[in-house]
Amino acid sequence: MTSSSPTRRAPLLATYAAFVFAFIYLPIVVLILYSFNRDGVGGFPPRHLTLNWYAQLFADAPIWDSVLNSLIVAASSVVLSLGLGLLAALALDRATFPGKALFRRLVLLPLILPGIITGLSLLMFAVFAGVHLSLLTVFLGHGTALISVATTELFAGLQKVDRAQEEASLDLGATPWQTFWRITLPNLKLSLIAAGLLIFTLSMDEIAVTFFLIGRDNTLPLQIWGRLRRGITPEINAVSTLIFAVSVALIVIWYRVRARGLGTQAQELLERP
Amino acid sequence: MYSRAYKSLVSLPPLLWVGIFLLLPYALMFAHSFWAVREGLVVHQWNLHNYKILFSNPLYAGVLFRTMRIAAAVTLCSLLLGYPLAYYLSFHAHARKELLYQLVIVPLWVSYLVRGYAWKTILGSDGILNGFLQYLHLTHEPVVFFLYSPFAVVLMLTHIYTPFAFLPIYAALEHIPRPLVEASHDLGAGSTQTFLRVILPLSMPGLLAGATFAFVLSLGDFLAPLLVGGPSGIMIANVVQTLFGAAFDWPLGATISVFILILTVSLLFLSELLEKRWSFK
Amino acid sequence: MSVSLANPTEQGTATEAALLEVRKVAKRFGTIDVLKNISLNIASGEFLTLLGESGSGKTTLLRLIAGFEQPSVGEIWMSGQRLDILPPYRRRVNTVFQNYALFPHLSVRDNIAYGLRVKNTSRSEMSSRVDEALRMVKMQDFAASRPSKLSGGQQQRVALARALINRPQLLLLDEPLSALDANLRKEMQGELKALQREVGITFLFVTHDQEEAMALSGRIALLRDGALEQVASPREIYAHPATAYAAQFIGQTNLLRGEIRDSIATCGALRWLLDETDGPVIFSLRPESIRICADGKRQTSEVKFRATVRQQFYGGPSELLEVDCGSGQMLRVRIPARGPLAGEHDFVFTLADAIRMKE
Numbered sequence: 001m002t003s004s005s006p007t008r009r010a011p012l013l014a015t016y017a018a019f020v021f022a023f024i025y026l027p028i029v030v031l032i033l034y035s036f037n038r039d040g041v042g043g044f045p046p047r048h049l050t051l052n053w054y055a056q057l058f059a060d061a062p063i064w065d066s067v068l069n070s071l072i073v074a075a076s077s078v079v080l081s082l083g084l085g086l087l088a089a090l091a092l093d094r095a096t097f098p099g100k101a102l103f104r105r106l107v108l109l110p111l112i113l114p115g116i117i118t119g120l121s122l123l124m125f126a127v128f129a130g131v132h133l134s135l136l137t138v139f140l141g142h143g144t145a146l147i148s149v150a151t152t153e154l155f156a157g158l159q160k161v162d163r164a165q166e167e168a169s170l171d172l173g174a175t176p177w178q179t180f181w182r183i184t185l186p187n188l189k190l191s192l193i194a195a196g197l198l199i200f201t202l203s204m205d206e207i208a209v210t211f212f213l214i215g216r217d218n219t220l221p222l223q224i225w226g227r228l229r230r231g232i233t234p235e236i237n238a239v240s241t242l243i244f245a246v247s248v249a250l251i252v253i254w255y256r257v258r259a260r261g262l263g264t265q266a267q268e269l270l271e272r273p
Numbered sequence: 274m275y276s277r278a279y280k281s282l283v284s285l286p287p288l289l290w291v292g293i294f295l296l297l298p299y300a301l302m303f304a305h306s307f308w309a310v311r312e313g314l315v316v317h318q319w320n321l322h323n324y325k326i327l328f329s330n331p332l333y334a335g336v337l338f339r340t341m342r343i344a345a346a347v348t349l350c351s352l353l354l355g356y357p358l359a360y361y362l363s364f365h366a367h368a369r370k371e372l373l374y375q376l377v378i379v380p381l382w383v384s385y386l387v388r389g390y391a392w393k394t395i396l397g398s399d400g401i402l403n404g405f406l407q408y409l410h411l412t413h414e415p416v417v418f419f420l421y422s423p424f425a426v427v428l429m430l431t432h433i434y435t436p437f438a439f440l441p442i443y444a445a446l447e448h449i450p451r452p453l454v455e456a457s458h459d460l461g462a463g464s465t466q467t468f469l470r471v472i473l474p475l476s477m478p479g480l481l482a483g484a485t486f487a488f489v490l491s492l493g494d495f496l497a498p499l500l501v502g503g504p505s506g507i508m509i510a511n512v513v514q515t516l517f518g519a520a521f522d523w524p525l526g527a528t529i530s531v532f533i534l535i536l537t538v539s540l541l542f543l544s545e546l547l548e549k550r551w552s553f554k
Numbered sequence: 555m556s557v558s559l560a561n562p563t564e565q566g567t568a569t570e571a572a573l574l575e576v577r578k579v580a581k582r583f584g585t586i587d588v589l590k591n592i593s594l595n596i597a598s599g600e601f602l603t604l605l606g607e608s609g610s611g612k613t614t615l616l617r618l619i620a621g622f623e624q625p626s627v628g629e630i631w632m633s634g635q636r637l638d639i640l641p642p643y644r645r646r647v648n649t650v651f652q653n654y655a656l657f658p659h660l661s662v663r664d665n666i667a668y669g670l671r672v673k674n675t676s677r678s679e680m681s682s683r684v685d686e687a688l689r690m691v692k693m694q695d696f697a698a699s700r701p702s703k704l705s706g707g708q709q710q711r712v713a714l715a716r717a718l719i720n721r722p723q724l725l726l727l728d729e730p731l732s733a734l735d736a737n738l739r740k741e742m743q744g745e746l747k748a749l750q751r752e753v754g755i756t757f758l759f760v761t762h763d764q765e766e767a768m769a770l771s772g773r774i775a776l777l778r779d780g781a782l783e784q785v786a787s788p789r790e791i792y793a794h795p796a797t798a799y800a801a802q803f804i805g806q807t808n809l810l811r812g813e814i815r816d817s818i819a820t821c822g823a824l825r826w827l828l829d830e831t832d833g834p835v836i837f838s839l840r841p842e843s844i845r846i847c848a849d850g851k852r853q854t855s856e857v858k859f860r861a862t863v864r865q866q867f868y869g870g871p872s873e874l875l876e877v878d879c880g881s882g883q884m885l886r887v888r889i890p891a892r893g894p895l896a897g898e899h900d901f902v903f904t905l906a907d908a909i910r911m912k913e
Contacts, residue, residue, distance in 0.1 A: 010361070010365050013357060013360070013361045013365060014361065014365065016357050016358075016361070017357065017358050017361040017362070017373075020354045020355075020357070020358045020435070021358075021373075021376065021377075023354065023432065023435070024377070024380050024432065024435060024436070025380070026395070027388050027391030027392055027395060027432065028380065028383060028388070028391065030391055030394065030395055030401055031387065031388075031390075031391040031394070034394065034401070041394045041400075041401070044401055044404030044405040044407075044408045045404075045405075045408065084286060084287045084290050084291075085287075087283045087284075087286050087287045088287035088291075090283040091280070091283045091284040091287060091288070094275050094279075094280065094283070095275070095280035095281075095283060095284045096280075097280075097284055097288075103287075103288060103291065106291055106295055106296060107287070107291055107295075109295070110295070112485075112486070112489055112490075112537070112541060113489075113493070113534065113537055114489070114490065114492065114493020114494065114510060114533065114537070115493070116493055116495050116510045116513060116514065116530070116533075117302075117493060117530050117533060117534050117537075118295075118298075120302065120513070120517060120526070120527070120530055121298035121299050121301060121302040121530070122294070122298050123517070124298060124301045124302055124305060124523070124527070125294070125297060125298035125301055128301055140294060144290070144291075144294040144295060147287070147290075147291070176275070176276060176279050201382055204384075205384040205385060205386070207385065207386050207496060208495070208496065211496075211514075212517070221384065221386050224386055224387075224390070225386060228390060228393075228500070232390075232393065232394055232397070236390060237394075240384065240387040240390065240391070243383070243384055243387060244383050244384075244387070247379075247382040247383055247384075248379065248382070250382070251375075251378075251379060251382055450653075450655065452651045452652070452653065452655035453655050453657060453658075455620075455622050455642070455649075455651070455655065456649070456651055456655040456656075456657070457657075457668070457672075458621070458622075458641070458642040458643045459620055459621075459622075459642050459643070459647075459648055459649045459717075460643075460648065460668050460669035460672065460716065460717075460720060461643045461644075461669050461672050461673050461720065462643055462668070462672040463641075463643050463672075466672045470668070470671075470672070471657060471659075474659045475658070475659060551659075
């Protein structure tokens with residue numbers, strides 16, 4: 001609406017932006033395309049559509065075992081990270097304690113630190129503590145590293161909560177505990193869902209930390225990784241396409257949830273006297 | 274407004290957890306870097322030997338130098354792709370802004386591994402790019418240097434980190450009050466002048482954050498070199514990985530890790546300082 | 555406030571030597587007509603105010619003249635040249651933005667120098683002109699400060715200097731005083747008026763504050779729902795509002811709705827002789843036109859009525875009464891302050907002060 005003449009048209013810039021989008025999407029398009037190619041990955045153009053690779057994939061038991069492992073790890077990581085992340089966000093928002101600045105940096109460190117550092121230090125810790133590597137160690141790794149994501153999202157959510165609402169609740173006779181359940185948490189619903197979805201996806205995809213903490217049972221990325229070393233197979237294209245589809249589905253669900261949130265908010269606004 | 278009990282209740286569990294599962298492991302890594310290996314066993318004998326090796330052995334310096342070069346190249350490419358994209362979205366996309374923004378975000382949800390693998394299938398000697406070139410009769414023999422080269426590593430990491438660079442830049446551009454741009458036009462500056470004198474300086478904090486993301490994350494990457502890098506694309510994290518694996522020299526591996534950690538944290542610190550200087554609110 | 559006929563020199567119809575001509579301009583955003591067929595001339599050296607409620611289109615008109623928006627219909631001319639086809643940076647028009655839009659990354663000095671710098675003015679000229687501008691707004695001591703370190707009034711001065719240093723033919727001011735607190739606003743009004751006299755540049759001022767518009771302007775253009783309601787000097791518009799809307803918006807007034815029949819005007823309890831054609835009418839009667847009639851006598855040119863005081867608002871030198879003329883017809887009366895008042899009283903007003911107007 002506020003378009004001023006010097007910033008209206010920029011054909012060169014638009015072309016460049018299109019090029020960047022092409023670069024970002026090229027591998028994904030290629031991946032999906034060749035998952036339907038009878039002659040496998042490679043060569044151009046792809047010929048002879050087939051669903052063989054998908055059929056092969058569905059018969060591939062080790063892949064599905066690893067999918068199950070990944071789901072278990074991801075779901076439990078969501079619970080752990082969200083729980084601790086919520087407390088951490090509350091602590092950062094409303095408590096004061098010695099070393100708070102250090103604590104904040106430490107919690108957020110896995111977000112920016114290369115995964116190999118976090119993975120290796122947890123490996124050393126596991127060995128030091130005499131714990132055998134298994135899905136449990138992977139879960140502890142994911143859950144701990146992803147507290148950073150939960151804390152970031154939920155802290156941002158808390159900042160948006162109107163403190164006066166909580167004060168009103170206390171003023172009206174609710175205990176802090178009731179206020180937390182009836183006011184604080186409902187206000188954080190969208191942030192919790194967003195953080196949960198993000199943690200779930202990141203855990204499903206995680207490889208750098210998992211690499212060093214994995215025991216005998218593989219997660220899906222590690223299973224794929226193992227096969228990659230043996231060479232390229234369209235079955236990986238097929239499983240990647242499915243992962244992509246699930247990711248996109250999750251995004252769509254997320255927007256539905258948020259849109260519904262917005263919808264009810266808009267409705268409330270409309271129904272105000 | 275919050276009681277002491279409330280505050281301890283929310284602070285203690287994450288403090289304890291983070292202390293045990295983050296601080297302790299990092300400390301342990303730090304300790305390992307001062308230990309030694311004797312006959313295949315880590316012995317708790319405090320010394321500076323590992324640091325001496327790291328700084329005196331030209332092999333490590335060479336890999337470190339290459340890693341920095343690759344990370345710098347990835348940073349530069351990500352910014353060159355991410356900044357104009359962010360600028361386009363923020364100032365020229367108008368009604369399509371939200372949709373295009375989502376389009377940049379979607380690939381972030383797609384597995385790192387899967388995208389790396391896709392590049393492998395594109396760049397390989399019997400890969401799709403070669404197939405394409407031969408299909409167009411531009412080449413007759415497969416071009417082999419696409420894959421397993423530092424180039425491939427830079428390409429793949431640029432692909433991964435361009436959205437990461439884009440995000441903070443876009444956020445910074447979106448935060449520039451539009452009246453400032455109008456004021457600049459009003460005072461006689463055209464688009465180029467306005468960009469150079471107002472928009473670019475005000476987006477520096479975002480640019481810096483994007484650059485830091487891309488550089489730091491590339492610096493510690495070990496999967497891209499394994500996937501598409503080949504021997505000439507080995508990076509410092511691959512050395513660490515080998516030392517913890519086949520070579521079984523955890524103390525030296527830990528030393529290099531500590532070095533990466535310190536490098537990363539100092540870069541973050543530096544970027545935070547600069548960001549403070551460049552933000553004017 | 556005295557009500558007298560407008561001083562003819564202040565009316566300035568601005569047909570001669572128009573600096574800016576807005577010719578039949580309309581602006582649509584989507585399906586909304588923000589401006590409808592606006593024609594307006596601004597004379598060189600004039601202080602003209604666009605006055606209107608939020609959503610009346612005043613800021614949009616300003617943005618059309620600055621060049622941040624293009625008219626959907628119509629043309630804008632300045633000094634005999636078509637203006638609306640030029641980008642903002644080619645117009646000899648500068649703007650003082652609502653929240654000043656000072657560049658946060660530049661010092662006060664660099665903010666002021668911005669317009670000269672982008673036009674590659676020589677270093678020595680730039681330096682002397684910036685010094686001059688800093689002196690003009692009394693900000694010499696703050697040349698090296700960042701805008702965020704300045705108070706609202708100081709930012710306002712820098713924004714003025716930044717615009718005026720480019721020697722525009724026309725200066726646009728978009729509610730520049732709205733961000734200031736009441737006292738500072740009064741002070742800045744004085745400075746603005748003095749500054750305009752000093753530099754002799756044409757000012758086009760936008761505000762929603764009618765008091766501010768009356769205090770500052772040579773002429774006021776009153777906008778309502780994207781159309782011009784009345785363009786006249788403050789005195790003219792106050793004494794002779796063209797419409798009921800103008801009468802209500804500029805100053806307080808009593809709107810008397812009624813009808814004329816057989817040369818008698820009847821508005822509720824009030825009746826007086828008026829030799830005009832029959833039909834419904836609206837009169838505007840300013841509160842200060844009504845006075846208490848202590849002796850109960852009236853002149854032939856006056857209307858007398860009896861009313862009960864319902865409310866009394868003390869306002870220093872004067873006070874405002876709300877009086878009930880019977881059957882709930884309330885009128886506002888402004889009288890010199892005289893202590894508490896209650897019960898029934900006689901009031902009178904001069905016939906000529908009841909101004910007949912369009913809806």
